[in-house]
Amino acid sequence: MSEIKEVMFNSDRLATDEYLVNMGPQHPSTHGVLRMLVKLEGEKVLNIQPHIGYIHSGIEKMCEAISYPQIIHLTDRMDYLSAHMNNEAVALCVENALQVEVPERVKYIRTIMDELARLASHQLWWCVMGMDLGALTTFFYGLRDREMILDIFEETCGARLTVNYNLPGGLMFDIHPNFQKRVKDFITYFRKKLPEYDQLLSGNVIFRERTEGIGHLSLADAIAYGVTGPSGRASGFSNDLRKHQPYSAYPLVKFNEIIDHRCDTLARYEVRMKEMHESLSIIEQLIDNIPEGDYAVKMKSVIKLPEGEFYQRVETARGEFGVYIVSDGKKNPYRVKFRSPGFSNLFALNKMAKGHKIADLVAIMSTLDLVIPDIDR
C-alpha cells in the first residue's frame, strides 16, 4: 500500500517513455493492409512511419507484357472505388496518342459514370468515416444508398466494382434502356437522403469536437507533399483536374470546385460532402441530354501506339491519377507508370497527425480516404 501511495505522489516515477506501436497491417482503421510504425509518448503521436508493400502486385511490370485493352482491366484493381476513372485514364491516354476522337455520346456516358463512381466512393468513405469514429449507424446508411449506384453499374456493364466499362475508342456496351430512369430516380432519392447524412454525423457534437482543428495541413505543405483531391482542396489547393484540364464532357457542365481554407479534418470532411452535391448536379445536367450515336469507334484489332511518351491526368475520387505510357511502337507498352493519388496523400499523414492523440490519427487517416491497392499498385 505504501508503495502505491509513493508512486501516486511521486510524479517523477509517473513520467512516460517514448514507445513504438505497430498499427496494422491488420488494423481495422487502415481499411486494408497498411502498417504504420507509430512513435508515441503516452497517447501523443510523435512520429509515423508508413510501411507499405503488403499488397504490391507489380501492376506496372505486368502492363509491359500485355496489350492496351488488357491494361484497362488491371487499372480497376488499383483504386477499386474509382475503377471507372482509372479505366477512363488509360482509354483517354491511348485515344490521345492515336488521335482518335470518340463520339459525344461516349463522352457524356463516361462523365455520368465518373460522377456515379465518385458518389459511390464518397458514400463509402462517409459511412466508414463515421464507423472509424465510433458511429456505426452511418455505415448502414451509406451502404444502403451506395447499393443503388452499384445496381446501376451492374445493369449497365455487368459488374458492380471492377466495372471495365471503358475501352480505347469508347465503351464496351451501350447503356441499358433503364439507365436514364434509374439514374434520375437515384438523384431524386439521394437529394432527400443527403440532409439526413448531415443530421446524423455533420452536426454531431462529438464528431465536431473530434474533427475541428485536428490534423492541420497548410497549403504550402499540401502542394509540397502533392496532396490532391478533396484532401488537397480542403487545404486551399485548387487542383480539380475536371476544371483545370477538362476531359470528356466536363467542359460542357457547370459545377463548382469546392475549396476550403480551414485545412483541418472537418474541412476535408465538408469538401467531400459538398462534392456529392456537385456530382449530383453534374449528372442532372447530362442525363437528359445524352446524344444519339455510336457507343464506340471502330479501332484496329491490335492497337499499337506510335513511338513516344503519353501522359494523361484524370480526377478520381481520391485526387489526381496519372497514366504515363512510354511506347516503342509495339502492341504492348515499353513502360507504364501510374501516378496514384493515395501514394502521395499517404505520406502527408505524418505531417498532419504529429502532436495529436492516437485516436485523432484514426480520424485523420479516415479523411485521407486511403485505398491501399492504389498506394501499393
Add this chain to the structure above:
Amino acid sequence: MTQDELKAYLLDKFPSAEITLGTQYVQMIVASADLHQTATLLKDAKETSFDYLICLSGVDYPEYMEVIYHLESVSLRHVMVLKVRTKDRVNPAIDTVSDIWITAKYHEREVYDLLGVHFNNHNDLRRLFLEDGWGFPLRKDYVDEIRIVER
C-alpha cells in the same frame, strides 16, 4: 506561360540543356550534374515557379536509365517534363530533389526500389515495396523467377 513561351524561356535560361516541344509538354533533358541546381531554379524563379511535382518515374532504356519529373506550377498552371539520364547501369546515381519537393522523397524510394537508381543525399533511401535482396523488377534485364509476368 504557353508551351512555346515556356520553351523559349527555358532555352534562354538553360542553354546547355536539351529542350524540345514534346507531344504534350515541353521537355528538358539536363545533365545529372546540373539536376539539383536546375530543379531549384525551376521552383524558385517567379516566371516558372514549378512548385508541384506531379509524378516522378524511372524508365530503363537500352542505353541509359532515365528519371522523369512531371512538374506543374500551381499559380501559373503550366506543366513541363524534366528528365535526367545516367549511363551507369551498375551503380546508377543521381542527386535527390527531395529537399526541393518533399513528395519526391517517397517517389524516389519507389524508383530506387523498382529500378535500383540511387539518389545522392537522400536521407532515408530504403526499399519501399519489396524486401532487401530482391532484384530490381522494372529493369529490362530482370529475371522473373517466380513467373509473375511471363507464363
